[in-house]
Amino acid sequence: MARPYEPHSFEEKWQSVWDAEGLYSVTEDPGKPKKYVLEMFPYPSGDIHMGHVRNYSIGDVIARFSVMRGYSVLHPIGWDAFGLPAENAAIKSCTHPAKWTYANIETQAASFRRMGFSYDPERMVRSCDVEYYRWGQWIFLKFWERGFVERKKSPVNWCPSCKTVLANEQVIGDGVCWRCKTPVEKRELEQWFFKITEYAQELLDDLDTLAGWPERVKTMQANWIGRSEGAEVDFEVCDAGGEPSGETITVFTTRPDTLFGCSFFLLAPEHPLVSALVSGTAHESDVQAVVKAAARETAVERASGEAEKLGAFTGRFVVNPVNRQKVPIWVSNYVLMEYGTGAVMAVPSGDQRDFEFARKYGLPIPPVIVAEDDSLHEKLSGTRERVMDDVPWAQAYDGYGTMVQSGQFTGMRGGKASEGMKAVTEWLESRGQGRFSINFRLRDWLISRQRYWGNPIPAIHCPVCGLVPVPEDRLPVVLPMDVDITRGETLADHPEFYETTCPRCGGPARRETDTMDTFTCSSWYYFRYCDARNDAQAFSRARADYWMPVDQYIGGIEHAILHLLYSRFFTKVFADMGLAAAREPFTNLLTQGMVKKDGETMSKSKGNVVAPEDMVAKYGADALRAFILFMAPPDKDLDWNQDGLEGMSRFLGRLWRYVSDVAEASDPGPLDSAAICDTAGKALLRERHRVTGKVTDDIEAFGFNTAISAMMELLNAAGDYRRDAPAGSRSAALERDVAETLVLLVAPFAPHMAEELWREVLGHPGSVHREPWPASDPALAAADEVEIAVQVNGKVRAKLTIAADASEDAIREAALGLPKVLEHLEGLTVRKVVVVPGKLVSVVATA
């Protein structure tokens, strides 16, 4: 009597065997094509959740499938182990972040192992290990050497809850911290930056090369980089007496074609010139009021665009270079110091914000671009001088149209990237008062953090020499373990750490006490995996060039900008440093959807967490893995439902029983397909080849749910054959072939059961996971007879069974001869017959 399907009797056994056999250890193999399959490495939060199960199950199927398809597969795992939660947990439970982190890694790794994921154990990295982070420091120094590191004072985002600054990318939604969702504050601080803006253009351009990325991720990155084409225009400032002073303020504009419509000029409240312009004048108090009001606005208000537009006149003027007209300088809160130059030429007829501001403060709104169908078009067409100072419009017009009241440019076509835009810019350029310019929204990456549990920035502040890098041969700067985090201490509270001497002059100096953003650790870990135990280099070029780029990257959409943009930047700098050839890190990207419960994200606070461990305890890892992939396509959100898991367990049990039953007969030897002549046998043989082909195609297209459906169909067909075909006529060789095929197909999804069946039940000596993927013969997959639907006037009236290779004429004739069809054609004349071979016949008839 065959054993029942009891996953707990063998799942952990095989995990040990696989480890002992070194099944997942991989080295560079020039004889095979390589494939680098990578899931985003996890933060060791302690317990695994369904999102992990889903993410890593997807990767594991792709990795195992790729091995069976003959690739040399790199499939590593590691831990993104620095970060704030460890500090918070340490404070809460009076322990050390390191202790908490390493303990979590241990439990989480055990859970991953219990899921049966196929990771190369020799490549595991932990970003909080000095063997790893020392190379992060080395990279920092190399970036510094090449001019990509900068320490500067600027308005930065401060999270009051995390008590540290954040990069722009880490402020999400309505101006809240990406990690704790607290509204961030602006502070003027001196901080460390990576000059990611130097790569803005390439980061944007190369999105076009990423054919294997979801369109929306590329769109989000493109929007984030925010390239604008336009011009810089120099405006001469008038002195207090209203006479041109020779000094200029430059603005960036995407619409130089509207320059003749500039009726006022704006400065951001934080603009350094503001106080100089108004100090001691009658306008000072009004302007200061606006500046103070702007400073009080929270990031949330300002970012949402809901803050009311406030402004005050400075009493001063600039000269519009195209018409020498004097326009008043105002200060307003809707001008951002961070974008462009912090100064704006306001064209209220062409920009909605300027329009609203002009209406509020009674400033002129001279039209300069009018649409052909606008009532003003006829009135102003060809008018060079300004004759009209207001518009009968309810809002600004920013579309294309004819330039009016625009001097020698009048009559040209205006609008974005228009003829007029080019002509005005060229004219300015010829006079040295402007130039074509490109502006990016992307800011430099702020990488310093005022936190303890991170990678120390290898820099020294010397009162004599200034900022001095820690010399390469003195790396690593080791993170001291005796900082008392339970009292909220950071490195800045630890003189033993920061008191040092200057490497350049030898005098007393202070070591930098900020640590690096954890996103710096995750920006290059996939390079380290290629050569994880190298203690002389971050990684060797040869190994990196063998494995990189990652062929398939899998992770959450929440990193659409953050981690994925930073990693692309690192990879480009590495390439320019000659460290590796790849200019893009991830060739194909799969962003998996969230796992929810009753439409909500699972969280402890909502009390709706379904623990994967409980599911494994009840149904085994195989059922859980297969089920979470069966529930929905990987990129879609899914709602957890335990009943379905039970169903998956049933399917695996049926498969187990089928293979066990078939294996009871002695091995009949290889199948001769040509020997299968009976209808039932041929049908099963066809199904075996059809399904094999479909599972192969589906896995390649990430259609894991339909791949599993197809296996179910094959098992159903095999069961029907076993049940319905007369005992004497059944082919043992066919059944054996179908059983083995099913085991091979299911191996990436349910690796333990497949292994138990393969080795113990079917009696093969080696691992199923080293077997070649089963082949599908399209000739055998094709049916020799097909059923065709016959429609009369658009409605299916009959079915026709006919040879698959029947000619169109034969199909037409057979269809028109069917009794049902004749019945529906009675009294009608056939006007047209459409034949789609293999699909249907459509008869059109009228009275």
Added chain:
RNA sequence: GCCCGGGUGGCGGAAUUGGCAGACGCGUCGGUCUCAAAAACCGAUGGCCGAAAGGUCGUGCGGGUUCGAUUCCCGCCCCGGGCACCA
């Protein structure tokens, strides 16, 4: 406001160079087995009308193209996500 993604049975979902809507699974109902239950197996299962044969409606809504539309086009509605005073 702008940009993506989505809307298909009781549920998850399947089907797209336009060709039989609802594969596969869950659930439900009925049956076999059992003293009984569980497990397992078999069968039915979009709505409406009908005893049945069959008919008819049906892929968010309204139009259009076509022999034929879940699929293509036009105009909307709803849900989810991203961006948002970016000059």
